Amino acid sequence: QDSGYARLLRRQVEEVFRDNRMVAVCQYNSMPDEDVVLMRHYLRKHNIEVKFVLNEIIRPVLSQSKYKNLVPLFVARNILLVSPETKAKEMLRVLKGVPQVNLLGACIDDTILSRQGVENFAKLPPLETSQGQTVGALALLPSQMSSLLQLGSLHLTALLDQHIHQLQAEEAGSPAEPPQSLGTR
DSSP: OOOHHHHHHHHHHHHHHHHOSEEEEEEEOOOOHHHHHHHHHHHHTTTOEEEEEOHHHHHHHHHTSTTGGGGGGOSSSEEEEEESSOOHHHHHHHHHTOTTEEEEEEEETTEEEEHHHHHHHHHSOOHHHHHHHHHHHHHHHHHHHHHHHHHHHHHHHHHHHHHHHHHHHHHTTSOOOOOOOGGGO
């Protein structure tokens, strides 16, 4: 029989996964309280919260959700590092100094990642930078296409100008100049 407290805890787990873009699953080994407070402080600076979870609460919730592939990570004492933003780089930087907390995997923007996947994600440039590079590349293509399309008409105009010059020279009675190569200008 479910207690009201267990239902409340399960609802809180559901909210964590629904309301945050980054949920990292970490193995938690005992550490002094002062170190826990310090770790929480450094993570909070980056808008990352630490959530202590019970496996008997989180496993049933995840097994009935789209995050069921995370269930095997919950076998020992675990904590969740959650953030409404994707702060993987900052999280990894803080965890580097806390050997008692081992990153096992994460769910970032509804994508389940291994530890290596999180590390690779942290190396990606910010979304705004990628969008700017894409826009720049897309703007370059029409510019190049326009230049290529204009090249033919410029070449034709140069040939017609040369032909007119030759005709005018013949009418004036002077010998026509030898045609200049267009590539030597």
